[in-house]
Amino acid sequence: MTLRIGVIGVGMIGQDHIRRLTEVLSGGRVVAVSDVDHDRARKIASALPGCTSHVTGEELIADPNVDAVVVTTWGPTHEEFVLAAIEAGKPVFCEKPLATTREACERIMSAESGAGQRLVQVGFMRRFDASYRALKDAVDSGRIGAALMMHCAHRMPEAAPNYTSEMAITDCLIHEIDLVRWLFNDEIAAVRVLKPRGNSNTQEGVDDPLFVLIELGSGILVDVEVSANIRYGYDIRGEVVGESGTVALADNTDVVLKQGAHYSGRVPSDWRERFIRAYDIEFQEWIDNLAANKPPAGPTSWDGYAATAVADAAIEAMRTGNRKTVMLATKPDFYQD
Amino acid sequence: MTLRIGVIGVGMIGQDHIRRLTEVLSGGRVVAVSDVDHDRARKIASALPGCTSHVTGEELIADPNVDAVVVTTWGPTHEEFVLAAIEAGKPVFCEKPLATTREACERIMSAESGAGQRLVQVGFMRRFDASYRALKDAVDSGRIGAALMMHCAHRMPEAAPNYTSEMAITDCLIHEIDLVRWLFNDEIAAVRVLKPRGNSNTQEGVDDPLFVLIELGSGILVDVEVSANIRYGYDIRGEVVGESGTVALADNTDVVLKQGAHYSGRVPSDWRERFIRAYDIEFQEWIDNLAANKPPAGPTSWDGYAATAVADAAIEAMRTGNRKTVMLATKPDFYQD
Amino acid sequence: MTLRIGVIGVGMIGQDHIRRLTEVLSGGRVVAVSDVDHDRARKIASALPGCTSHVTGEELIADPNVDAVVVTTWGPTHEEFVLAAIEAGKPVFCEKPLATTREACERIMSAESGAGQRLVQVGFMRRFDASYRALKDAVDSGRIGAALMMHCAHRMPEAAPNYTSEMAITDCLIHEIDLVRWLFNDEIAAVRVLKPRGNSNTQEGVDDPLFVLIELGSGILVDVEVSANIRYGYDIRGEVVGESGTVALADNTDVVLKQGAHYSGRVPSDWRERFIRAYDIEFQEWIDNLAANKPPAGPTSWDGYAATAVADAAIEAMRTGNRKTVMLATKPDFYQD
Amino acid sequence: MTLRIGVIGVGMIGQDHIRRLTEVLSGGRVVAVSDVDHDRARKIASALPGCTSHVTGEELIADPNVDAVVVTTWGPTHEEFVLAAIEAGKPVFCEKPLATTREACERIMSAESGAGQRLVQVGFMRRFDASYRALKDAVDSGRIGAALMMHCAHRMPEAAPNYTSEMAITDCLIHEIDLVRWLFNDEIAAVRVLKPRGNSNTQEGVDDPLFVLIELGSGILVDVEVSANIRYGYDIRGEVVGESGTVALADNTDVVLKQGAHYSGRVPSDWRERFIRAYDIEFQEWIDNLAANKPPAGPTSWDGYAATAVADAAIEAMRTGNRKTVMLATKPDFYQD
Ligand SMILES: [Mg+2]
Ligand SMILES: [Mg+2]
Ligand SMILES: [Mg+2]
Ligand SMILES: [Mg+2]
Incomplete structure (x- = not known):
């Protein structure tokens, strides 16, 4: 039951997480990527077996092959992708910050609690060190x-x-x-x-x-x-x-x-x-929890707020x-x- | 390109390696097990998705779904399984000792060099620490x-x-x-x-x-x-x-x-x-090498001898x-x- | 040329310094003591060969057998003894604080600079650790x-x-x-x-x-x-x-x-x-400097101020x-x- | 009650012990020195207040002003000086080795036990570290x-x-x-x-x-x-x-x-x-014991043997x-x- 993951934002950190999910950890697979730089997304996708690229993060989130989403874009864009993932009912791992303003964080908390289930994990990796x-x-x-x-x-x-x-x-x-x-x-x-x-x-x-x-x-x-x-x-x-x-x-x-x-x-x-091992453990536990149909156990939207x-x-x-x-x-x- | 692994011997160490291959590492999957205790093998197999049990190690080695073999049985049985894997042209990871006598080790070296390719890795994990x-x-x-x-x-x-x-x-x-x-x-x-x-x-x-x-x-x-x-x-x-x-x-x-x-x-x-991380790295590098069609890079039959x-x-x-x-x-x- | 030392105040710290000067260090000898508790001073003196007790610190300072003075009394009394030692032209080691008010410290600095030679060392022992x-x-x-x-x-x-x-x-x-x-x-x-x-x-x-x-x-x-x-x-x-x-x-x-x-x-x-060794070195260097007719090299009245x-x-x-x-x-x- | 010490052998180690006895430790004083190099002995003596030089170690041992002897000469000469000190009934600190042959050590033990009191301490300073x-x-x-x-x-x-x-x-x-x-x-x-x-x-x-x-x-x-x-x-x-x-x-x-x-x-x-502090403590304890009319408490002739x-x-x-x-x-x- 491999977890199919879509990664929004494939800059340096996004690529490092893709390497981790692909070559280091167990139970997950990157099946879709997107980036503001479409060429970069296409290039990354073509190098991964069974991975497609999407033009927008929203498209990626909507992709039925995507079980869970990782957001590693520029901070100011986090809110929209996290909200879209919540809307789609898909778990989303968002690198810090959850959002760049308190108000944006509050909108995310509001949406998530409205959805009635914990979907968001924020990327504070030290908790896993x-x-x-x-x-x-x-x-x-x-x-x-x-x-x-x-x-x-x-x-x-x-x-x-x-x-x-x-x-x-x-x-x-x-x-x-x-x-x-x-x-x-x-x-x-x-x-x-x-x-x-x-x-x-x-x-x-x-x-x-x-x-x-x-x-x-x-x-x-x-x-x-x-x-x-x-x-x-x-x-x-x-x-x-x-x-x-x-x-x-x-x-x-x-x-x-x-x-x-x-x-x-x-x-x-x-x-x-x-912190390389902290990042590994952070994602392995995230994958393990989702694979077991448990909510993510890491930092929540409240923590991000x-x-x-x-x-x-x-x-x-x-x-x-x-x-x-x-x-x-x-x-x-x-x-x- | 998941490496399909068969594990001969599912006692304490064998089970720990199965856990490692299944829950921790990337790129490998346990598709077959065998054990002198057939019930134990069956039980282990039934808990792993897509894993079958074989009555003998030889059967497991012959299974066309098995790409590579891990031997974690009692030391005196290592020789026969390693030789069978070499005979079948399949890479084999053998826990130490390679064999319990120098003569048995010599027979393994002879078979492996006869086969013309490095197929054997011995489980001295400290090299990976x-x-x-x-x-x-x-x-x-x-x-x-x-x-x-x-x-x-x-x-x-x-x-x-x-x-x-x-x-x-x-x-x-x-x-x-x-x-x-x-x-x-x-x-x-x-x-x-x-x-x-x-x-x-x-x-x-x-x-x-x-x-x-x-x-x-x-x-x-x-x-x-x-x-x-x-x-x-x-x-x-x-x-x-x-x-x-x-x-x-x-x-x-x-x-x-x-x-x-x-x-x-x-x-x-x-x-x-x-040494938990040394074991992880030992197996991840073994998988990575085999997946890349490279010979195993760990301790050889000569080292075991x-x-x-x-x-x-x-x-x-x-x-x-x-x-x-x-x-x-x-x-x-x-x-x- | 043993330095003949008078100790004003023979409570716990004074006694520890007497032990140090008598049993541990080289070049100094305690020849006089005084204390607000006259009996205690007499008792201490009688246990030390060639040591007399004085009723007041001023008497001790005036004793022609005393080359240098150590003050380890209650803080509020430091000023009077340090001033008296300066007046007598005798080097004085004063445990911290030099004095309990800035004004008192200023009076000491004024007297010492008026005397035209550095006579005071304050007992900040960490500098000697x-x-x-x-x-x-x-x-x-x-x-x-x-x-x-x-x-x-x-x-x-x-x-x-x-x-x-x-x-x-x-x-x-x-x-x-x-x-x-x-x-x-x-x-x-x-x-x-x-x-x-x-x-x-x-x-x-x-x-x-x-x-x-x-x-x-x-x-x-x-x-x-x-x-x-x-x-x-x-x-x-x-x-x-x-x-x-x-x-x-x-x-x-x-x-x-x-x-x-x-x-x-x-x-x-x-x-x-x-800090036992720091105290030893603090006093040994003080003795060595005075014995060599050099001014004390430790914390000065300005440092005390x-x-x-x-x-x-x-x-x-x-x-x-x-x-x-x-x-x-x-x-x-x-x-x- | 200063212990009056004679030092036989004033090469590098002898001079270091003289410095220690004179400038660092309490309770002892070097009152006599000798050396195979008479000029060196005279020069050292002239730099120490109240210290005389002797032409031979035997003379130094016989000097009534000498309470205790330190031997820091060349190993092969240790026996004669230690025996002479025992003969004179004076405590002797002998740098290692006690003597260069077992037989010489046995002669020393025999003399010392014949004298009926512990007089010899051997310079193994690690015991004081x-x-x-x-x-x-x-x-x-x-x-x-x-x-x-x-x-x-x-x-x-x-x-x-x-x-x-x-x-x-x-x-x-x-x-x-x-x-x-x-x-x-x-x-x-x-x-x-x-x-x-x-x-x-x-x-x-x-x-x-x-x-x-x-x-x-x-x-x-x-x-x-x-x-x-x-x-x-x-x-x-x-x-x-x-x-x-x-x-x-x-x-x-x-x-x-x-x-x-x-x-x-x-x-x-x-x-x-x-080991500078170990040497200090070794000699301070030796002085303190002798000053208290106790036998030396360090390594004995048996230990040297x-x-x-x-x-x-x-x-x-x-x-x-x-x-x-x-x-x-x-x-x-x-x-x-
Ligand atoms: Mg992070
Ligand atoms: Mg091993
Ligand atoms: Mg102090
Ligand atoms: Mg020594």
Whole structure:
């Protein structure tokens, strides 16, 4: 019972997911693709056995051979494709962000709850990373007492030339935003953004690094260093501080080298190296759930909405330098666990 | 182009490989099974869509729906199934050992080279483990100079009740035997087995731990601690000592906990936890190669032969307490890289 | 030429320093003691060969046998003893704080510069800790580029019953205040104090943990977690984030134990275990400098003043919840390096 | 109550101990020196307040101002000075080896037991190293069950030009010989020396590395890699393998640097960096015991004898390639604990 998947948007990320679905995972097959660049879609489709290309995402969604949809297009187009998939009653995996405005997210929640079944999963892959899962297990086990703080660092070696300060929020911090909501099973109440001394390697006009303070409803205080040009590697750090202990992501390395008066281990060089298995597991679990006629078990439309709302507040906080309260709609019953 | 796989032997390991081929990996499907316990084979087959059961391995091999064969039966039966697969011109993945005697391994090599194509892969999964691959990359890079020694430990928490001193060689050390041949691209010249003070947790009449010394043709000296009842975990250690540095398998853990005056990380509790990904990659690469009409790229019949020859010498060395020279046949041209 | 030392204040810390000067270090001898508890002073003196007790600190300072003075009394009394030592032209080592008010510190600076020679060293022992010195060496080497941020944690297992929120600043954070001034060779410009979710192990009415943000003149942003009741140990963490790398205090342990599915190392249980060697080196270098007729090379009266000024600002910031600018007097030429 | 110490032999090691006794430690003072190079002795004495030089070690021992003697001369001269000190009833600290032949060691034991009091301490400083002491504590605690094996490495970056294979035993392995006797409170029963592939950086005619197997009376098997030219650093490793766990010396570093895709920590560059504190503690405890009129508590003449006897056996084992049994005299009652 292979799950037949249509992929809307076959840029770099879309192609990587197609490779994953085709060559790595079990139980799914890419049967249709579409892209704003029709030639690219045709080319991709012709290289995959039994795959057709569609001119629009809507056509792809309507294709009766397509059981489930993956959306990896440009953020501003997410809303229309997700809404169309809901309309068609088809499960849809949407890369983050769910949509670029709170209002768009609310329309998606409204449509999905109207449809009466969970159809949407948002692409926050860290929830599927083995280390983050072990972190959550340790927190949930009570071994460090109640969580009080979390120290995070989100470090990238080199930002793209078009990088902006806002992207530090919408493309980077967004992962910690979702992560801490999931980790502590709580909503974010307020956010502050501080600007430390700037990195001289940074793009003109960009504030880098940033230091973000996130307050959860329970009072847990999360600090996040976002460094976009730190050169040495792609390094994602996280330590939860509890009442009687702490638990932290380990520095993992395959081997330890001793040479030249030092021992050393490897830091990942990019997000692919760090999170490749998280992406695999994210999609394998999605496929397994759908194949078993279960709803997707990953981040929901509500999670996508909350992340967007917090990111909006963070951008505002960054602009003003002030603490910004996050205003969330009441969580619909439909999204209560 | 799904590879249709038949599995001979559906005990614990066979079932685990079926799960892997069915639920985890891409590009393969189990279409036939057989087992000395016919009922078990039937039951397994009935739970897999499109899978039939055969009464004998020979029947399974002859099934025209079967493209490739996996042998996970009791060791003494490996020879007959591998020979039958070669006879049928079908690729065969055989769990270690390739065969239980050097003569049987020689008959397999003879049949395979007679067939004129590489059909056999032996299940030494450590070659596919990310950490061991990083170890080999570091050695090959020359960063530690020429390799001179290697210190290994093969530690298991608790041996099965039927464990014997010979099994320390044939089931445990066999992995280091293959590993160092691959890592250093060299044959083993001699072996010694020492018996340290015994572990009181050990089965009556069993020598545990053992301390094995392996000499490679180049003079590299490998020492291997084999501890079968060390309780604390399943811990596989390896450090290569070169002329100007060393490289070692890291102690990996997902998270570091700080609690009760200590920081701590996790040691794997069994071989599944430690090597599950190595098994996945071993089979995915095997499928990918066969699907691309390439010969299998893993351990060959020669590797299986050499491992068995060294294990024989090690058992003899253990019995006598003396250094035992390993006598190998000349490596056939067919197995030269 | 043994340095003859008088110790004013022979409580717990004074006694520990006497032990250090008498039994551990070279070149110094305790020849006089005094204490508000005269009996205690007499008792201590009688146990030390060639040591007399004085009724007041002033008498001790005036004793012609005393070459140099150590002040380890209650903070509010520091000013009078330091001023008296300056007046007498004798070097004085004063445990932190130099004095409890900025004005008192200013009076000390005025007296010392009036005396025309550096006589005062303040007891910030972290500057003498091998790990912090290696941290400073790494920062100064330029290997991580310019420093941009520092993440610190100051964790203690259990605060005393009389612990207050202010003591988190004056007794704990004070060390990080001095440390970052020294590490980055810069003054502190502003400070914020946040209150995360409270630890239920904490004393009634105390805010614990605190999360403090320190801005240096250069823009470097330092965050400090102060946890006074974290149970698991005494854990002092610090990571400097530069433009192209980071450097952090290591988790040190003598041995690594593998047992019960975990590897583990030890976290210090209290400040003595963590900093005992720093105290030794602090005093040995002080003795060595004085014996060589050199001025003390440790933290100066200016450092003591600045620390007190920043602590005042931090207490104000804690009360108001707002960012508090630190106002410092112009640094006298006398204290320029 | 300062202990007045005479140092016989003021070469590099002697001078380092004089520095230690004079500038670092408490309670001792060097009042006399002698050396085969009289000018050197005079020069050293003139630089130390209150220190005289003697033409011979015997004169120095006879000097009534000398309370205790330190012998740091060339090995073959140790016997005469130690015997003279015993004859004079003065405590003597003798750098390893106690003497260069078993017979000489026996003469020393005979003289010392004849004198009826423990006067001799041998300079095996590892017993005073904090990490080794933590290792012993962990073993003695029973937390890893009974010890069964120990894996050691003794790695040095570059041997001196006059290095010989025998020096690998007498100057390097000798430390592990003493260490394991102390750690496991047991005598060594037999020893084997294997010669792995040679390091091309090694001196002509020297076997380097060596791999030594030491059997203790209890059956504990200790393996020791001795690498004299491994370039990367001075790295002393040790892991004790017990019935249910292991305990190992940690890789210590002051700071961890993250840079250039790697995290790294420091390996000591020479024995001074690694063991400087062990030497300090070794002498401080020696002074403290003597000052308290207690016998020295470090390695005894028996320990010096046993180390020499095992080293002799190891040299023989290295020459023949065979296992060599160690023959020890019966331990005199005088040396029973
Ligand atoms: Mg994602
Ligand atoms: Mg295998
Ligand atoms: Mg202090
Ligand atoms: Mg020594």
